[in-house]
Amino acid sequence: MREGLCKQLDWPLRITQGNAFEKGNPTARLGTHNTHFLFDLTHEGTFDKPLGGTNEEWQKFCLENLFVPYDAELTAKTVTQPTPADGWLVAQVAANERAFALGLAHGWSESDPTKTPGLVDGWKKQLKTQAEVTQLGLPVSDGYFTDAKGNAVSRSAFDYLRDHVGYRYELLSASWQSKVKLGAKFDIKIRIANRGFSACPTPRGLDLAYVDSPTKYTLSPGEGEAFDIRRLPPYVVLQNKEAGYEITIKATAPKDIQPGKYQICVMFPELEHAKLKQDARNMVRFANRDAPFWQSKDGKLAGNLMGEIEFSR
Numbered sequence: 001m002r003e004g005l006c007k008q009l010d011w012p013l014r015i016t017q018g019n020a021f022e023k024g025n026p027t028a029r030l031g032t033h034n035t036h037f038l039f040d041l042t043h044e045g046t047f048d049k050p051l052g053g054t055n056e057e058w059q060k061f062c063l064e065n066l067f068v069p070y071d072a073e074l075t076a077k078t079v080t081q082p083t084p085a086d087g088w089l090v091a092q093v094a095a096n097e098r099a100f101a102l103g104l105a106h107g108w109s110e111s112d113p114t115k116t117p118g119l120v121d122g123w124k125k126q127l128k129t130q131a132e133v134t135q136l137g138l139p140v141s142d143g144y145f146t147d148a149k150g151n152a153v154s155r156s157a158f159d160y161l162r163d164h165v166g167y168r169y170e171l172l173s174a175s176w177q178s179k180v181k182l183g184a185k186f187d188i189k190i191r192i193a194n195r196g197f198s199a200c201p202t203p204r205g206l207d208l209a210y211v212d213s214p215t216k217y218t219l220s221p222g223e224g225e226a227f228d229i230r231r232l233p234p235y236v237v238l239q240n241k242e243a244g245y246e247i248t249i250k251a252t253a254p255k256d257i258q259p260g261k262y263q264i265c266v267m268f269p270e271l272e273h274a275k276l277k278q279d280a281r282n283m284v285r286f287a288n289r290d291a292p293f294w295q296s297k298d299g300k301l302a303g304n305l306m307g308e309i310e311f312s313r
Contacts, residue, residue: 254311285303
């Protein structure tokens with residue numbers, strides 16, 4: 001029905017990175033409805049064949065979901081079926097389908113008026129090690145399967161889904177000149193891995209702040225060079241996964257700042273950030289433990305501290 005409508009109205013049939021973010025592309029706004037995510041291995045007939053690498057229509061569906069937000073929801077009908085009871089199967093399908101959200105209004109005691117346990121509660125008891133999760137082809141974050149002391153631990157399917165549905169950006173590396181003159185231009189190179197299932201669906205900028213304390217900082221907006229966070233694909237689709245995605249930031253050292261050492265903070269505000277009253281809770285943050293999170297005392301700005309830079313006259 002969807003393809004027939006696109007053809008009838010002469011709309012672009014397939015969504016690609018080239019056309020998904022064009023203004024006025026109606027195909028990118030025509031979504032799916034009632035797919036009955038994992039009612040069975042065909043999503044209750046949404047696809048003629050079982051999900052998998054040989055299902056061409058499903059593969060096209062997964063590819064399009066790289067560029068548009070897709071919500072995988074467990075319906076009241078679905079949670080009575082045996083297929084979604086395996087939380088790790090849910091994770092595999094949600095990862096392949098690039099799920100931005102997973103609706104748990106049914107099958108979970110936390111969302112049930114009577115607090116009756118359901119299949120989602122069962123996911124909390126389904127534990128796997130890092131090696132087992134890697135074998136399933138699922139993304140694994142640095143340190144995710146270790147405790148605070150570095151000891152290996154297992155994680156539940158529930159925890160894994162909670163932490164990987166949607167986007168999960170991690171800072172792999174960052175480099176810049178250690179000392180820069182006030183007013184001079186310089187480059188900052190950062191490498192990011194997106195170890196979530198999908199990309200961030202809303203356009204965001206890339207700003208810098210030079211931080212002296214929670215109350216003292218200098219904002220340097222708009223530093224991203226042709227940056228669009230929607231184009232940072234999930235880690236699992238990159239050919240060279242370990243390389244991540246490199247961004248070059250064209251920075252300019254502020255002129256009206258005191259010489260000295262500052263912490264560089266990188267932030268990803270919504271393009272309509274001002275309309276959101278500059279609420280720091282709307283800022284994307286890196287998930288890895290070794291990228292400290294900073295928030296201004298006024299609650300307007302937040303981001304990750306990457307390291308120190310010295311400004312001189």
